[in-house]
Amino acid sequence: MVEDLRSGLDKNIRLLIVDDEETFRRTIVKRLQKRGISIEEAGSGEECLSILEEKPMDVVVLDVKMPGMNGIEVLRHVKERYPKTEVILLTGHASTQDGVGGIKAGAFDYLSKPIELEHLLGKIKQAHEKRVREEEKRREAEFRAKMEQQMIATERLASLGTLAAGVAHEINNPLAIIKESAGWMKLILNKEEMADIPRKGDFEMALGKIEKGVERAKRITHQLLGSVKQTDSVCSEVNLEELLGETADLIHKEAGNKNIEISHQIDPAVGSIWTDPYKLRQVLINLLTNAVHATGSGGRITIMIEPVDERVAFIVRDTGQGIPKENLNKIFEPFFSTKPPGEGTGLGLFVTRSIVEKLGGKIEVESQLGKGTIFRVQLPRYQKIDEKPAQNDHVDNLKRVFEIN
């Protein structure tokens, strides 16, 4: 046990030793097992490769001199097929040449036989650490790449958004022409000289349909134009029951598709709250959409509103898959998203937090993997009329340090 602590080797490390000398191999295996480290063994290069095919390994300890496929060859194969696996070579006494060749071929290091066990353990540890480090780097790079991809996708949507008003115009103008044309044709149709054309009824019907189609198209574009309009920040007393109902309605369809049950309860002690209803609604919509997305089919989402001292807490709890610990502090960052690019903007929670802070409140998250996530938003009961500019963390921290009220 003491020795283990000293070598500091992770017990879960996946190790493989490859050597044709059985006695040597067995001794190493036994001695390592004594320290509580399990290690796989192979008697030849071919065996080594077939083991690797089934089980991925972190570190392979590989003898160079073996009958059949020699160590360097095996190393090349390993590096080619499993580039993440680190290889430590064991060379004969005088054959440093092999060792150097091995390093060139991508081995982590080489040791000359006879070897000291502690020395070997140390090298294995280093090799493993390198692997872990590289794994982390890779994950980090992946994360960054994903974020960038998200950003590109969001920017694409945004550029589309900037076009939206123009696009509406481009659609509305031809629509107007079609409409006038149809109207004109109708006029002609009603003239006396047209009274006796045989398919008059059909024409009328077709023109009616066209006018209706244009009407529908117009409604759709006008709806888009309507949403371009900015809403100014206004504070008013918010009817929480109504607000919750509205927001729940908005996501009802999506939730229904996934068979998610949404329930809500408002503590009567909450009373009233004065804040910006549009912003509060946006916060709730964002949290609920997130919850719906995170929750699997047949799950449940609970919304609770309860008083906390002079504040009001909005709690959105889902029974989804939860957020891994390492992501918990990232979820409020811009462009962090677990959705495929294009589906979300990656800005939802960032915007939510910004809004909550603007409203003078704070947002917290709590999550248990596999069980679900709880978002807790606390807002002041009364939003001050002279809206304070959003402070960021610097000033807040400094204010705390210097106790500026």
Place this chain on the structure above:
Amino acid sequence: MKTSLYINLQRKIIFIVLLVSFAPLILLGGTIYYQFARMYKNKIEEQIKYRARAQAEAVDMFLKERIALLSTAAHTHSFSDITNERELSRILSIMNSKGGAFVDLGVITNNGQQVAYVGPYDLLGLSYYEQPWFGEVMSKGVYISDVYFGYRQLPHFIIAVLRQERQPVWIMRATIDPDLFGAMVRSAQVGKTGDAYIINKAGVYQTRPRFGGKILSNSGLNTSLFGGGTTIIEQKSGEDKELLYAGSWLKTPRWLLVISQEVAEEMEGLLATRNMEIAIIVFGLLAIILTIVLTTRLFVKRLRESDAKMNEMNAQLMHLDKLAALGKMGASVAHEINNPLVVVMQKIGWMEDLLDEEDPQKSKNLEEYRKTINKIDYHLERIRKVVHNMLGYARKMEPRLENVDVNETLNQTIDLLENYARINNIDIQTDLAPGVPIIANDQAQLQQVFLNLISNAIDAINKDGLIEIKSRKIDTHIAVTVSDDGPGIPRDRQGKVFEPFFTTKDTEKGTGLGLWVSYDIIKKMGGTITVESAEGEGTTFTVQIPIVLPQKE
């Protein structure tokens, strides 16, 4: 509101940092000064005490010598010898040559009659019987008088010894030269304010002090304050000056030798040190204040800038989200609008069919109908194209490789923006080289870049202008340039255009991410994107896309 917050913060930081740095400095300076002053004063006191003791000893010695001289003269001469005036005068001159300081000599009989006298005064025959010292001498044998005026009406003091070996006893009396004595005492004076004098028990000056008084006037010192040995007291003088007195009692007469010194003078060295220390501290404090104020200002300024930047960034991100939501909605609108359009298209087609069935000669109205239907067709196609372009742009979100015709992509992008440009009276001219090969690339992302560049150009021009778009095959690259004749980008900002959140547009228009994202996309493709701009003339963006030919299936 916000400004005052920063000013407040700045004030607090300055105040706290100043407090923290001032307090120890001042405390340290004070403590050191205090300790130093105490040591300095001790030393001064020691010194003055030492001087007083030494001077007292010297005076004691002087008086003892005089007594010894007088006593020797008295005991080595017979009464008759000594009353001989010539002899007496000889003795006086001998005594004066051996240390001297005697003004006169006299011999007094036991009934107080001065029977012999040499000296400058005419004192022969005077009777001292009534003088207080006469009794003292008679009883004690040796006597040193306090200073008094006596017959000569000059302040002086006398030493008298009694010759008592044989009866009748007689007294030998000598007057000590008060000037000489005084000068001797005064030799202990130092500095500008130092004084040395002798007072008697009653505090009366026995020698002339340097300041503030004549001989025999009262010194104002309370001698009872001076104990055995040498004592130091500090007292205010008449002129309100702090004076330090060291007093040492003489052994023979009960006189007090006093050495005084003005504290201020004694402390002059200390004062200089103190001034220097204060100067150093003040200088240090000034330096600290200056540094703190400057660094705090800089710090708060930086903080403010970074806050402003953060806030700006947050605002841009929020705006980005809004636009993205709008974009999403736009896409869904484009999608939804398809349904009614399909209906309209069908009906138009049907009406065309119906027209064919009608008698062509029937009326001119049918011709009118045909014309109108053609118009509707044309405008339907317009809408379809817009919707199609928009959906084409909105749909592709996942990056993927496909066969891309750069010219075609450019045309599609221009289609998206043409109306926007036309409305603002901006002409888009294209010069697309026909030989540009089909490449394997991500069409959607390429289009995103083009869209950003062209819509940037439109926004840069704002109104009335020309945009030129060119494509060329240059060796292993396809070069696409987008030039506008807008106001251009100032030289100092050109390097920043590809930075995130850089924007010259108002926030309502841009996201500040367009060029950055474009840069990122092109970089990932292995290409480059560069900007060239001259203020007042326009801006040209050049995108170089590496030619990667699609793999043959």
Place this chain on the structure above:
Amino acid sequence: MIKIPTKVLLVDDEKDFVEMLSLRLQEAGEKVSAAYSGRECLETLEKTRIDVVILDIKMPGMDGIETLREIRKRYPLIEVIMLTGHGSTETAVEGMKLGAFDYLLKPADFEDLDAKLEAARKRKDEHEERIRKAEASFLLRKSGDI
């Protein structure tokens, strides 16, 4: 009662739109002139007597707002109805501030447009009537003085 035709000037860069709407308005008994740009609109106004201008806001060249400003300056009695297919309500609001009679989103209902046209015409007539009366009373007073 015989309808007095309103003299309408239709300004839009979409030629087909101008053409189709003109046909319908003519059919409805109005007297319609057409212009395809802001400049053309002003030229027409110089030559022709017009009651109401139907003006598209977004046009290349001189846009609707500029044109509106010119019309209000030169012909304060002519009423202007704005048409826009564009999303921004700001320009519409700006137009209203500049003294447009009303504005309509494209594609507009013909009945709506016709009603607005009538109302605009009525307002213009009232304006003119008032001015006439004022002039008349001015003249009367003048003659009374003599």
